[in-house]
Amino acid sequence: MQRLDGPEPSPAAEASAGPQAVAVVGLGGIGGVAAGCLAEAGIHRIVGCARRPLERLTLERDETALDLPLRTLTDPGEAEPVDWVLLATKAQDTAAAGPWLERLCGPSTRVAVLQNGVDHARRVAPFIGEARAVPVIVYYNGERIAPDRVRLRHIGGDDMIVADEPDGRAFAALFAGTSLAVGLSADLLTLMWRKLLINAVANPIGALTRQRQVVMRRGDIRALGLAVLEEAAAVAAACGARLEPDEPERTLARLLTFPEEAGTSMYFDTLAGRPLEFEALTGAVVAAGERHGIATPLNRALLALLSAISDAARAAA
Numbered sequence: 530m531q532r533l534d535g536p537e538p539s540p541a542a543e544a545s546a547g548p549q550a551v552a553v554v555g556l557g558g559i560g561g562v563a564a565g566c567l568a569e570a571g572i573h574r575i576v577g578c579a580r581r582p583l584e585r586l587t588l589e590r591d592e593t594a595l596d597l598p599l600r601t602l603t604d605p606g607e608a609e610p611v612d613w614v615l616l617a618t619k620a621q622d623t624a625a626a627g628p629w630l631e632r633l634c635g636p637s638t639r640v641a642v643l644q645n646g647v648d649h650a651r652r653v654a655p656f657i658g659e660a661r662a663v664p665v666i667v668y669y670n671g672e673r674i675a676p677d678r679v680r681l682r683h684i685g686g687d688d689m690i691v692a693d694e695p696d697g698r699a700f701a702a703l704f705a706g707t708s709l710a711v712g713l714s715a716d717l718l719t720l721m722w723r724k725l726l727i728n729a730v731a732n733p734i735g736a737l738t739r740q741r742q743v744v745m746r747r748g749d750i751r752a753l754g755l756a757v758l759e760e761a762a763a764v765a766a767a768c769g770a771r772l773e774p775d776e777p778e779r780t781l782a783r784l785l786t787f788p789e790e791a792g793t794s795m796y797f798d799t800l801a802g803r804p805l806e807f808e809a810l811t812g813a814v815v816a817a818g819e820r821h822g823i824a825t826p827l828n829r830a831l832l833a834l835l836s837a838i839s840d841a842a843r844a845a846a
């Protein structure tokens with residue numbers, strides 16, 4: 530274990546912290562790509578924590594496919610405390626991954642939460658004891674093509690962004706020398722809400738209409754999207770996000786730049802009959818609206834519909 534007590538390390542000291550023990554919980558699109566990129570760089574000791582055993586992982590990137598050895602565990606009882614846990618399950622599976630977190634965390638462990646939403650630290654708090662949560666905004670696209678094969682697509686700019694504070698800088702140092710670029714932000718809260726605004730429209734509408742981004746080209750759907758965004762932006766501002774006055778219009782314009790054939794993860798989960806990540810997205814808007822006394826009737830309607838779809842998928846599983 531890396532010794533982290535004593536004076537706060539400088540950024541330079543963090544960058545040269547040496548090989549770290551890293552456990553990646555959830556080897557799907559995001560966790561598989563993170564594990565693959567770390568394994569490719571060969572600096573740290575990586576273990577995957579999954580429900581099915583793997584011995585190798587193929588990482589596709591651009592025109593290349595790298596075949597990488599990856600040690601995986603399938604029983605939390607075999608896990609020991611590590612320097613870093615990268616939690617990359619869907620948000621609704623955090624509690625199910627709790628036994629992994631409990632075994633992998635010691636007092637100096639840092640838990641990087643590679644999930645969507647705005648409540649990363651609150652979500653893992655029940656399972657990590659004295660370990661520290663490090664919220665991560667993920668911008669890269671990770672697709673699991675097969676249980677042992679993932680594809681990385683860079684979306685442009687940083688692949689991930691963390692807070693510009695010691696734990697965030699240590700996370701950036703962990704990925705130095707890999708093909709994932711980690712940016713630092715002095716205002717992570719605003720960036721988290723910006724990403725949530727996109728997700729709170731694109732995911733529910735894709736799931737409920739069972740259509741890809743092409744559905745956003747309809748005038749009536751654009752009008753609905755804008756109204757959903759106006760509610761969510763008011764909530765975000767009440768939570769301290771520093772948004773532009775025309776943030777809803779800007780967000781909608783950004784959504785319309787996405788390729789028509791792109792599908793959201795909630796769209797794919799709906800088609801596959803899997804439970805949906807709605808609580809961390811629409812649920813977060815509605816819950817924060819309640820805390821701040823802001824009415825969110827459209828988001829609340831979407832929440833009820835998504836909840837019904839997700840519950841039915843869970844019951845059928």
Ligand SMILES: NC(=O)c1ccc[n+]([C@@H]2O[C@H](COP(=O)([O-])OP(=O)(O)OC[C@H]3O[C@@H](n4cnc5c(N)ncnc54)[C@H](OP(=O)(O)O)[C@@H]3O)[C@@H](O)[C@H]2O)c1
Pocket residue numbers: 554555556557558559560578579580581617618619620622625626627629643644645667668669670671672673794806
């Ligand atoms: N994919 C993207 O491009 C993207 C981009 C930005 C943000 N995100 C966010 O990143 C997070 C991860 O998304 P994803 O797309 O990587 O999801 P995903 O492909 O569905 O992968 C989730 C993985 O978690 C595993 N898992 C679930 N419960 C587990 C448990 N109890 N123990 C061990 N593993 C468990 C699943 O295992 P099984 O294989 O056994 O089901 C699966 O491999 C989400 O919050 C998502 O919104 C995704």
